[in-house]
Amino acid sequence: MVVQTMTKTETANLEATMEQIEKVTEAGADVVRVAVPRDKDVEALKTIVKRSPIPVIADIHFNHTLALKAIDAGADCIRLNPGNIGGRDKVAEVAELANLKDVPMRIGVNSGSLPKHLHALEAENPTEALVTAAVEFVALMESLEFTNFKVSIKSTNVPDTIAANRLLSEKIPYPIHLGITEAGTKWSGSLKSAVGMGALLADGIGDTIRISLSTFHAEEEVKVAWEILKALKLRERGPVLIACPTCGRLQFDMDAVVAEVEQRLESYEEAIEVAVLGCAVNGIGEAKHADFGIAGARNEGVVFAHGKALKKVPTAKLVDTLFEQIDLSLDRDGEVRFDEKESAEGQAWVQKIEEENAGDLTPEKIAAMEKEAALSDEADKLLVDEKISPTAGRRFTRA
Numbered sequence: 001m002v003v004q005t006m007t008k009t010e011t012a013n014l015e016a017t018m019e020q021i022e023k024v025t026e027a028g029a030d031v032v033r034v035a036v037p038r039d040k041d042v043e044a045l046k047t048i049v050k051r052s053p054i055p056v057i058a059d060i061h062f063n064h065t066l067a068l069k070a071i072d073a074g075a076d077c078i079r080l081n082p083g084n085i086g087g088r089d090k091v092a093e094v095a096e097l098a099n100l101k102d103v104p105m106r107i108g109v110n111s112g113s114l115p116k117h118l119h120a121l122e123a124e125n126p127t128e129a130l131v132t133a134a135v136e137f138v139a140l141m142e143s144l145e146f147t148n149f150k151v152s153i154k155s156t157n158v159p160d161t162i163a164a165n166r167l168l169s170e171k172i173p174y175p176i177h178l179g180i181t182e183a184g185t186k187w188s189g190s191l192k193s194a195v196g197m198g199a200l201l202a203d204g205i206g207d208t209i210r211i212s213l214s215t216f217h218a219e220e221e222v223k224v225a226w227e228i229l230k231a232l233k234l235r236e237r238g239p240v241l242i243a244c245p246t247c248g249r250l251q252f253d254m255d256a257v258v259a260e261v262e263q264r265l266e267s268y269e270e271a272i273e274v275a276v277l278g279c280a281v282n283g284i285g286e287a288k289h290a291d292f293g294i295a296g297a298r299n300e301g302v303v304f305a306h307g308k309a310l311k312k313v314p315t316a317k318l319v320d321t322l323f324e325q326i327d328l329s330l331d332r333d334g335e336v337r338f339d340e341k342e343s344a345e346g347q348a349w350v351q352k353i354e355e356e357n358a359g360d361l362t363p364e365k366i367a368a369m370e371k372e373a374a375l376s377d378e379a380d381k382l383l384v385d386e387k388i389s390p391t392a393g394r395r396f397t398r399a
């Protein structure tokens with residue numbers, strides 16, 4: 001699964017474009033796309049492809065001459081919409097040169113620019129229209145004996161994007177690039193992208209992804225892409241932070257602590273899982289699988305590793321101690337050493353808090369109880385025995 005992004009700079013502004021390429025590479029982009037709307041961008045492209053640490057895709061619209069020039073400039077891939085490049089002959093010229101130079105292409109269909117003959121179908125069935133356009137482009141490229149391409153169908157509409165890509169994946173054997181066009185700001189655009197792409201990626205559809213966000217900072221798109229891939233366990237990169245949602249039992253400034261932990265983790269490349277818990281009422285509880293974690297209280301808290309306390313420290317020192325322990329472990333190739341006395345003190349502190357709050361129904365305890373109930377014999381009976389169901393006699397009635 002390849003992470004792609006696009007620079008937001010004027011490509012001809014070589015220094016600014018290179019700076020952004022460096023930043024997106026550092027954030028984890030595997031490939032980067034640059035807009036090439038003018039001859040001066042092609043000129044810059046010649047240097048960019050040499051200096052870029054990752055492959056560079058030239059994004060071309062309307063002008064097949066620029067596509068030819070971009071291939072000659074050394075672009076690693078060309079992004080082209082065969083529908084707006086000026087007819088079959090011009091697409092053929094680009095395909096011929098791309099074949100000769102072994103340069104792949106991404107052929108894309110956007111909901112906003114479907115060919116005229118599909119407009120009526122688009123009004124009736126947008127999914128069908130998008131897929132028909134993509135399949136027609138595929139047939140066109142095949143008729144030109146060019147098959148070194150991936151295909152994208154993009155729409156601002158999330159359900160259409162999901163439906164169209166599902167259908168497309170059944171119809172063509174080529175790699176698929178996923179994206180939600182003009183998804184929006186970092187907040188709403190990330191969510192829209194996670195919903196749309198997440199559904200497709202979970203189905204096993206998609207080979208490259210790009211998150212389109214309204215931000216000048218292209219590296220933010222890359223970070224969001226990685227979070228989606230990490231959430232689906234499709235790729236690993238750097239730490240995973242887990243944090244409780246907090247509730248009325250919270251006893252310290254969790255917002256600031258989580259933000260600090262998240263920010264400090266950005267400098268780590270190791271795929272460690274780090275947990276932040278707002279209290280120790282549940283003990284280490286659901287975070288026991290984490291490699292490291294902290295659970296805090298008003299005055300003190302505990303740093304733990306793999307479900308066992310490492311040490312108890314004042315709340316103000318929790319984050320620093322957590323990172324000291326992470327660093328120590330990484331220096332020892334991931335080995336965690338427990339000091340018996342400190343660990344026992346920490347464990348006793350956690351136990352004391354657990355005991356003091358034994359009667360509390362915390363979100364974690366409720367989840368554990370629900371799990372236990374679901375696995376019990378009673379749960380089986382509930383499914384089949386209408387009489388003991390809490391909804392007995394009330395099903396399907398509306399007062």
Ligand code: SF4
Binds near residue numbers: 244249277278280363
């Ligand atoms: S009870 Fe759970 S959700 Fe509430 S603060 Fe403690 S760990 Fe967080």
